[in-house]
Amino acid sequence: MLSLKEKDRPIIRKLLDAGCCGRCVLRFCCVGKYSSYQLSIEVCVALVVRMLFLRSSDPTQTEDPPSKKLKLETLQAGDDGGTETLTANAEPKVQSEICVACLGVLQDFCDQSYTTQVIIEVLFIFPKLHQSYILLLDNFMLITPGVKIQAVQFGLIFLLIIFQSSVLKSYMSFCIPQSGFEVSVGFTHAETDGDCHFLATTCSDCFKPTKNKASVFTRMAVVKALEKISDQKFLSNYPCPPVHPATRCTPLDTTLLHASVFIAGRYNKFSRELPQTPWVIDGERRMEGSVEELIAGPLLSSFRADGFNFSSSGREDVDVRTLGNGRPFAMELLNPHRARFNKAEIRQLQETINTSSDKIRVRDLQIVTREAMGRMKEGEEEKTKTYSALIWTKKPITHTDLDFIKNIKELKVDQKTPLRVLHRRPLAVRQRVIHSMSASFLDTHHFKLQLHTQAGTYIKEFVHGDFGRTKPNLCALMDSEVDILELDVESVDVDWPPAVPE
């Protein structure tokens, strides 16, 4: 049975008059009994309409005039059970019209033939699918205009009905939950595409302008705007009930995706002529190669991924080496066609990367979860780093001139945004701490300086002073013009990713 109540009647009337199909009526009446939705669309509608004519408070008892009596048994007989066509007088005609709420998706596109078509498309690409993966039909979005009441989620109903399909059931013998394999089913409806656009003018602060071609009207933005807009304003911009659609939805091609795989590790950079990410200005490549491309190359081909997103716990300049245990990084591999690798295979991948170039080295390579990315980024803000720098002094120095350096502890440094990054960063003063330093004399104009500093300290500017905009600075401390000739990162003190024993 449908689990509709007498109190639902006025709503049902309104919804049917507005042009909703049977299943959408059930959704808006918050019917939680899933089997109700799995009845065929014709039966659904019939039962809904029948609700309107029940007179007593007991939904099982009817006092209908005989001409309108529908036999329960016939209705429950199953999908194609002979349903009597309802007489037209007072009932709204809903069956042949396209539903104003689901645009036909819950009417036509849930039937056997469509489902089979989707499955066949999937199987065509993955012939062994029935042996390995569960199909997870992705939720897709449909903005339901004009009706702002709580309803059962649209996508859930779609899935419920699809999963009934016997064709599908026969392929679900091997189920691997959360396999990461996604089948995307979608629909377009050109007629109603522009319906939500008025929200951009009424609630402009909910919509962020996008640089690429992607639509401004994301699900999140539209939902936010719908929550914000007052009922009156909404109604003055959009008809309620909505206009009956003249066309049905068009199904989009079924797309198959694998959820991203995340690979993490630590990298060393041994070259002083290698940027971390590609260096491109005005479309022109300024320097060949980059750390991310050297790491991504072998990974992209082994995982057969479509693309990648590289991120790391901070970064270093082109001319700075990264030594010691290296800097943590994580790479998101997009739509990998192969996603499962055992430890030995990952070790092999690491070897491949390391032998492909002498400019970088990778260690502790491992597959991690998306959540792990957060751990890495926290290192960027909070953890300390150690550096070694080659310093030149204008004034000639002796060993003793450097003695004071090892006694400096927890030195607070105020750094105005360095001029070399000021074109793309806000102007501000940042206070940072240099925890400790030590110096080794080399000759009368050179020494090696080791520093242990707070994350986010600009070392080069601490040394030469950046036109006096970093204070204190090494020039002032040594009372001489000094400059930094070379810089190396000795350690990035983040204890992630976990070490992988070689």
Next chain:
Amino acid sequence: CVFAMEEADKTAPSVTDRYYTRWYKTDMKGKPCEDHCILQHSNRICLITLAETHPILQNGRKIKNINYKISDGCSRLNNKVSGKSKRGGQFLTEFAPLCRITCTDNMEYTVFSCIRGRLLEVNEDILKHPDLLLEKPSTDGYIAVILPKLEESKSITNGLLTREQYEEVVSKRTSQQQEPC
């Protein structure tokens, strides 16, 4: 590789040499020898400084006062920028005054922007320590930081002299035996 630096160091390029191009504006507003030096970073940010031939830096002059208030309605100290795009910074043209400097011999000089762009900051350290301007005019004693518009970043130097051209102008002055400024 570390120690190879020793010989090169006698003429080792400084930070300024490595990252900045020097441009000059001589005899600003027709005033003899009032030369400005603009340090242009490869990222298009410019530092306005006094060139070594500027009168303030000659004859052991001392500074009595530096004033960033250039008119009743405008003080460069009120310049506030916010965000990455540096909104709120005063937009300057070539002849916009940055500050007025009075020396102990009561000579007054105005330092000008020399380029078009948005004022990011003026050097407040020289207010507290005017000697910085005399001792390190090309580094710690800079006057202001200006960000030209992206589309103008190449053209702003059209009205300026290169280092070589500047040196020519200066040598012509001494050969014409002008009074030192």
